[in-house]
Amino acid sequence: MKPEDNQSAEISAARTADLFNEVMLGRRGFLLGTAAVTAGATLGAWVPFANAAVGGELEVMAWEGYTMEPETAEWRKANNITMRAAIMSNQDDVTAKIVGSNAVRLDAAEYSNGYNAIYDELKVLTELDVSKLPNYKKEDLYPPFYEGSMWHWDGKNWAIPWVWGLDTIVVNPELVGFEVKSYEDLLRPELTGKVAFLDNPLTVWPQIAKVTGYGGKFPNLTKDELSDCFDKLKPYRDQTKVFASSNGDVISLFASGEIAACFCVWSAVPLETAKQSVKTVAVYPKEGGAVWADAWFIPKTAVNVDTAYAFINEALDPKVQASVCKTAVCSTVSKKAPELMDPETRALFDYDNFDEQFKAMKIYGQPPRTSTEFATYDDWLQIWADFRAGF
Numbered sequence: 165m166k167p168e169d170n171q172s173a174e175i176s177a178a179r180t181a182d183l184f185n186e187v188m189l190g191r192r193g194f195l196l197g198t199a200a201v202t203a204g205a206t207l208g209a210w211v212p213f214a215n216a217a218v219g220g221e222l223e224v225m226a227w228e229g230y231t232m233e234p235e236t237a238e239w240r241k242a243n244n245i246t247m248r249a250a251i252m253s254n255q256d257d258v259t260a261k262i263v264g265s266n267a268v269r270l271d272a273a274e275y276s277n278g279y280n281a282i283y284d285e286l287k288v289l290t291e292l293d294v295s296k297l298p299n300y301k302k303e304d305l306y307p308p309f310y311e312g313s314m315w316h317w318d319g320k321n322w323a324i325p326w327v328w329g330l331d332t333i334v335v336n337p338e339l340v341g342f343e344v345k346s347y348e349d350l351l352r353p354e355l356t357g358k359v360a361f362l363d364n365p366l367t368v369w370p371q372i373a374k375v376t377g378y379g380g381k382f383p384n385l386t387k388d389e390l391s392d393c394f395d396k397l398k399p400y401r402d403q404t405k406v407f408a409s410s411n412g413d414v415i416s417l418f419a420s421g422e423i424a425a426c427f428c429v430w431s432a433v434p435l436e437t438a439k440q441s442v443k444t445v446a447v448y449p450k451e452g453g454a455v456w457a458d459a460w461f462i463p464k465t466a467v468n469v470d471t472a473y474a475f476i477n478e479a480l481d482p483k484v485q486a487s488v489c490k491t492a493v494c495s496t497v498s499k500k501a502p503e504l505m506d507p508e509t510r511a512l513f514d515y516d517n518f519d520e521q522f523k524a525m526k527i528y529g530q531p532p533r534t535s536t537e538f539a540t541y542d543d544w545l546q547i548w549a550d551f552r553a554g555f
Contacts, residue, residue, distance in 0.1 A: 165445055167173055178280055199547050202469050202541070206547065208409045210340065216429065217469050218245070218474045218482075218536060219243050219244045219245055219247070219469055219471060220244070220245065220468055220471060221245075221246050221247075221248070221468060222240075222245050222246070222247040222248070222250055222271050222272070222468055222471050222472065222475060223247075223250075223269050223270050223271045223272075223467070223468075224247055224248070224249045224250070224257055224271065224273065224475070225249070225250045225251075225252055225261070225270050225271050225272075225273040225274070226249065226251070226252060226273065226274045226458075226490075227251070227252055227274060227458065228251045228471045228496070229491060229492040230274065230327065230458065230492055231247075231249035231251070231457075232475075232478070232479060232488060233247070233249055233485060234487070234491070235478075235483075235484045235487045235488060236474040236475065236478055237340075237483070238293055239478055243448045243471075243474070245471060247475075249491040252273075252274070253441050255275060255276055256462075258270070258273045258274070258275065259279075259282070259283075259286070259288075259405040261465075262288045262463040262464065262465050262480045263286055263288055266377050267464075269331070269463045269464065269465050269466070269467050270465055270466065270538070271462055271463075271466045271467060271468045271469070271471065271475075272461070272462055272463075272466070272472040272475055272476060273460070273461060274458045274459065274460060275323060275458070275459055275461060275462075276366060276456060276457070276458055276459075277314050277456060277457045277459075277528065277529065278314070278365075278366060278383075278460075278528065278529045278530035279530065280314045280315065280317075280529070281313065281529060281530070281532070281533070282530075282533060283461070284317070284322070285533065287464070288463055288464050288465075289322045289323065289461055289462075289463070289464070290322075290461070290463065290464055290466065290469075291320045291322060291461040292320075292321040292322060292323070292356035292461075292462065292473075293319070293473075294321050294526055295326065296470075296473040296474075296477070297455070297473060297476060297477045297480070298477060299477050299478075299480035300324060300477070300480060301487060302391070303499075304480075304499055304500060304529040305480075305498060305499065306354055306357070306496075306497055306498075306499060306518055306522070307519070308464070308474070308522060309325045309328070309388075309457070309497040310414040310526065312527070313323060314457070314459070314488075314527060314529065315454075315459050318347075318442055318521065322461060323452060323459035323460060323461035323481070324459055324460050324476055324479070325457050325458065325459040325497055326458065326459060326460055326476075326479045326480060326485070326497055327457070327458050327485075327488060327489065327492065327494040327495065327496070328452065328455060328456060328457035328458070328494065328495050328496065328497065328527075329430065329432070329448075329454075329456055329493075329495050329512075330430075330431040330433065330448075330453040330455060330495075330513075330525075331362075331364075331367035331368075331371070331428050331429055331430055331453060331456065332428060332429075332431050332446055332447060332448055332449070332453035332454065333347070333350070333425060333426065333427065333428065333446070333447040333449055334414070334418070334425065334429050334430075334433045334434065334444050334445065334446050334447065335420075335424060335425040335426075335444060335445055335447055336383045336418055336423075336424050336437075336442065336443065336444050336445075337443065337444075337445055338427070338443065339358065339421065340354070340355065340424050340425060341354060342354070344447045344449065345449060345450060346446075346449045346450045346451065347371075347374075347375045347427075347449055347451050349449075350400060350403060350425055350427065351399050351400065351403060355403055355425060356402070356403055356425060357403070357404075357405050358423055358424040358425060359400070359404050359405060359423065359424070359425050359426070359427060360404065360405060360406050360407070360414060360417055360423045360425070360426045360427065360429075361400075361401075361407045361408070361426070361427045361428075361552075362411065362414055362426060362427070362428060362429045363407050363408065363552070364410050364428075365544065365545075365548060366456060366530075367428055367454035367455075367456055368428045368454070368529075369382070369383070369530075369531075369544060369548070370382050370383075370392065370454050370526075370528040371397070371427070371428040371451070371454050372394075372407050373385070373393060375396075375397070375400070375450065375451060376392070376394075376397055377396070378391045378393050379451070379452075382528055383528060383529050383530055383532070383538075384531070384532070384537075385531075385537045385538060385539050386537070386538060386539060387538075387539045387543060389539070389544060389545065390539040390547060391547070393488045394550075397551065400427065401551060401554065403503050404427075405422065405423055406422070406423070407454060407552050408426070408429075411429060411430045411433065414426050414429045414430075414433060415433055415437055415440075416434045418433070418437045418442055418444050419437055419442050419466045422440075428453075428454055431446040431453065431468075431496075431512075432446075432493035432512070434446055435493060452524050452525060452526075453525065455525045455526065455527045455528075456527075457527055459478045462476075471549070480497070480498060481498075482498050482500035482501040482504055483501075483504060485498045485500075485501035485504075486504035486536075488511070489505060489512070490506060490508075490509040490510050493503050493509075493512070494512075495512055496515075500513040503551075513531040527531070531543070531544045
C-alpha cells in the first residue's frame with residue numbers, strides 16, 4: 165500500500181476495521197462491560213492548522229478510564245486547555261479516525277501493544293521529539309518501557325508507553341476445589357463445563373501459543389504450526405462453557421456462579437467480583453501470564469501538537485501514574501509512582517522486585533497483516549472463529 169494514496173489508505177482502513185471488529189471488544193469493557201458509544205460522535209473533521217503553544221482545544225481518544233480527565237483537571241485549568249475525550253471500545257475506533265481522506269483530528273491517542281506494525285504500515289504516526297517530554301527519562305522508567313521495540317524503532321520514538329497490566333487465569337477457588345498451578349489443571353474433569361474463554365485475541369492468542377508449545381514463536385507461526393496449535397487446544401474447548409465477549413461478562417459469569425475458571429482474563433477481575441461478594445483469585449501459572457501495554461502517540465491528523473506533547477508528558481508524572489493505576493486498576497511504568505500508591509494499588513505488582521518479576525514476561529506483538537512465510541492476522545482470525553464456532 166502506498167500511504168500517500170488516499171484511496172489505498174481508505175481500503176486499508178476498511179480492511180483493518182473488518183479484521184478488528186470481527187472479534188475484538190474493548191479490553192476495558194469491564195468498566196463495566198458495555199462498549200462505549202461516544203467514539204464515533206464526539207470528534208469533528210480534521211482541519212489542518214497548528215497551535216503554537218500549550219493551551220486551547222485538545223482532542224484525545226483513549227480507553228474508558230484512561231483519558232486522565234480527573235488527573236489533569238488542574239493542569240488543564242492552569243493552561244487554559246479544553247479537552248474533549250472520545251472513548252474507544254476497541255483499537256479500530258482509533259484506526260478508522262486517522263486513516264484515509266476523511267481522517268478526523270486527534271491530537272493524542274492510545275495504541276495497544278501489537279498495533280505498532282499496523283500503524284507504521286499505515287503511516288499514521290508522528291515521530292516524537294523526546295526533548296518535549298521531560299518526564300520520559302531512562303532513569304525514571306522501568307527498563308521494558310523505555311525505548312521498547314513496540315514504541316521505538318529505526319532509532320526514533322513513535323509512541324510513549326504509559327500503563328500496562330496482566331491477563332492470566334482467574335478462578336473461583338471454592339468452585340474449583342483444588343490449587344491451579346498450570347493451564348493443564350484446567351483440563352481436570354472437575355472443571356468440565358466450568359471454564360470460560362475471553363474473546364480477546366490481544367492477550368488470549370499469545371497464551372494459546374504458550375499452552376500449545378509455540379510461545380517462543382508467536383506471533384510468527386507458519387500455517388501448519390497454527391493448525392497444530394489449535395488442534396492441541398481442542399481439549400480446552402471441550403472444557404468450555406462459554407466464550408465471553410468482555411471482561412465485564414466474565415465478572416458477571418463469576419458473580420452468578422456459572423463458571424469456576426477463565427482461561428485468560430484481566431488480573432484485576434478479583435477486585436470486581438469481590439464487590440459482589442464473590443471471591444476469585446488471579447493465578448500466575450508456570451506458563452506465565454499475558455502482558456498488555458498502552459502507549460500515547462500523536463497521529464498525523466493532530467492539530468494542537470504542543471499541547472499533545474504536554475499532555476503525554478503529564479501522563480508520565482508519578483502522581484498521575486499512581487492515580488490512574490488506582491482508578492483504572494493497572495500498573496505503572498514510572499519508578500517513582502509506587503511510593504505514591506495506596507497499598508491495594510501497589511500490591512497489584514511486586515515493584516520492589518520489578519526486574520525479577522518481569523523477566524519471565526514478554527510483551528507480544530500481533531501476527532503480520534501480510535506474509536508469504538507466516539500465518540497472517542487473517543489466518544488467525546479465521547481459525548479463532550472456527551474454534552469458537554466448533555464450541
